[in-house]
Amino acid sequence: MTGRRAVVTGVGVVAPGGVTRDRFWKTLTEGRTATRRISFFDPSPYRSQIAAECDFDPDAAGLTPAQRQRSDRYVQFALACAAEALADSGLDLTDAERDVAGVVLGTAVGGTTALEQEYVRVSDSGRHWLVDHALGGPYLYQALVPSSLAADVACRHGLHGPAQVVSTGCTSGIDAIGYAHQLVVDGEADIVLAGAADSPISPVTVASFDAIRATSPDNDDPGHASRPFDAHRQGFVLAEGAAVLVLEEWEHARRRGAHVYCEVAGYGSRSNGFHMTGLRPDGVEMGLAIAAALRQARLDPSAVSYVSAHGSGTRQNDRHETAAFKRALGPTAYRVPVSSIKSMVGHSLGAIGAIEMAACALAIEYGVVPPTANWTTRDPECDLDYVPNVARETPVDVALSVGSGFGGFQSAMLFRRLAVTR
């Protein structure tokens, strides 16, 4: 490779239970859960009536009325995160830097929520197949094409480098950061705002997951419904949110004396070619994705000090990835802390991969591993150290995060504390 390296110099988060980076981290390290009964609409017709919603205030996030009108909720999240991450990085971009500053954001379902709301209007609640186009809102096209996500962030910050949306379902967040990493390493950009956003909490998405019984029906106890790796898990809890990281070429960051959270050390992805929603229990492809990321980072499995699991809280996932960790990490799998923050902030589809990478950067920064909340009963098939319920203080030099999604995508990314490598 070229010798160019990408480091993380800024972090911005909008998550359930914690809008802004610091509040997000406080939620995680206190082991608080942000899952609740859905408040955005009456969820009573649906099998799963719970979600992890963000208490997002566009005004507090500094969005103008025009931005609020133009941008769908998931895009607003990204705008808030991007501004926070840029401010955190201390970057004050020159015109020349704007030409080499890009935006790569992931989303699984993009403007689905807006498309559904508009559809109810233009079809008169499903009465007309030939919908009345004249009733559509002025930004309906922006809702149709999720490229709006990257475009709106580029427009707000005047970034003229490559802009892209990556939409590989539930691995979109990791894959977007992986794409951004390649742009920086290959010299296609020096700075990339990389992350992901989704706001899928709407009837059509809830009904979609109802139809395949993927989400938890534990409506009586929403606060404890997301139970990854616990024997009594019942499915995932839908969520929304976003995270944006500032990826910066290492020399560029070093020259300006930037604070560096960590280096993006390696990225790997594989597809299982098996089933659109099903996973084989052997975890082969996720294991291969982890191995590819380790190879790129030139790290031995024993170097991994924290694993941010996909941990969606479905039985097939928990078995699948426990097997994948054993395959790829060998004996290290049994002693490394493994946790799923989805137990607290739910599963925000494409966004969560980026939110989990933000958690990894903060785990390295603060030397604290977030817990797996709601873990009470051991599952014999899941026999690793899942950091039950209480955050753990421990130095994190190398954090591994994985994602697994519909379509069979398996992705893995490694963040490494910079001091370790110099």
Added chain:
Amino acid sequence: MTRSAAGVTAAGSGPPRATAPGDPEGDRRAVVTGIGVVAPSGIGVDAHWRTVTGGIRRTGPITLFDPTGYPTRVGGEVPDFHPAAYVDTRQLVQTDRWTQLGFAATALALADAGLPPRAPDPYDWAVTLASSSGGNLFGQRELQRLWGGSSRTVGAYQSIAWFYAASVGQLSIHHQFKGPSGVLVAEAAGGLDSLAHAVRTIRRGTSVVIAGATECPLSPYALACQLRSGLLSTVDEPAAAYRPFDRVAGGYVPAEGGAVFVVEEREHALARGARIYGEVTGWAATHDAVHTGPDTAGDPATYARAMRLALARAGSTAEEVDLVVPDALGVPRYDRSEATALRAVFGDRPPPVSTHKSLTGRAHQGGSALDVATALLALHRDTLPASAGPVDPAPGCELDFLRAPRRPVSRVALVCARGFDGFNSALVLRGAIPRQRSATD
């Protein structure tokens, strides 16, 4: 490095290739060995080429639904597309037409490349497609059921048919593409970006990457959404509806379909004696950082920067370019700004420009992929096809539109694309020397 094998040369004359980022030795190069076209121009490369070289317009009144009540009633539909010929019964019920078009284009591309339908080494093959609007028709049907039906339910396949990764997921299962895969969205520009990303993936060790895009934005709801862009043509007469760079230009005609490519590591292709269309030598993407609106025209300087970067990355000079395939939006102010960008790059000696989007309509990311197919076929078949218009170039759009077919000289083509809300992409292709010309060249 050996420059020829199996009677073909992947790269011809011209300056040495610029050192590539991510691959400083330049020893992993990416060539296109298969093309699958499923577009209004026809199914398969031969049908597409006949449409392009014959200048045959394939747009017409929309038939996929009754467009009577909409201001845009002309579209580009794939003629005689029978999904069952490409998709088995089980996949048919769980996929949108957009995915079915992708199945067909991928199968055709693999066959064209002489590769088997199932990857012999699954982890060494991957797929990265662009999709800007997902499974529209499927999604509308399920929204209709959810809101118009008696219970608040959708079918079991909604969760896997509507989202943007549906086609790539299904293809990876069907063909056993298990290497690093992706799904890109940059509105219409992403078709080019998918080929650039295929090269990045190949440079990192994968041997075969399926790239390109198909789209199907022709459902009532998707059309209603597109109408809000303000860029669609509302002219009812198909021959007059989409006339990029012409004085009468008044928007674009939406279309379905696209093109899918087999992008292959060069040595891998040479070792199996594959026919090589050309090499993907350069690419770049920039963003205007300005939203598309009624008064915007795109930023020619930022667009030109993408073209220059792509040429520089390819190690090609502006003088070398044989053919430019432009974005050709068909909206006067955008046509002018594209012409301005091309003049900024090429100055007083512009290369010939040829566009065929008016024949097929604009299939978003599938449309930019289709332009790549046209450029590769032009280089490989040793014929730069005449441009399908403009008949009467608009003021400010005076470019060297190719009025008659011509033979390429240096076999370098530049394909350009823009996407709604500020995306710009450029791709440089270097054609293989055709077998029959290599002796005299």
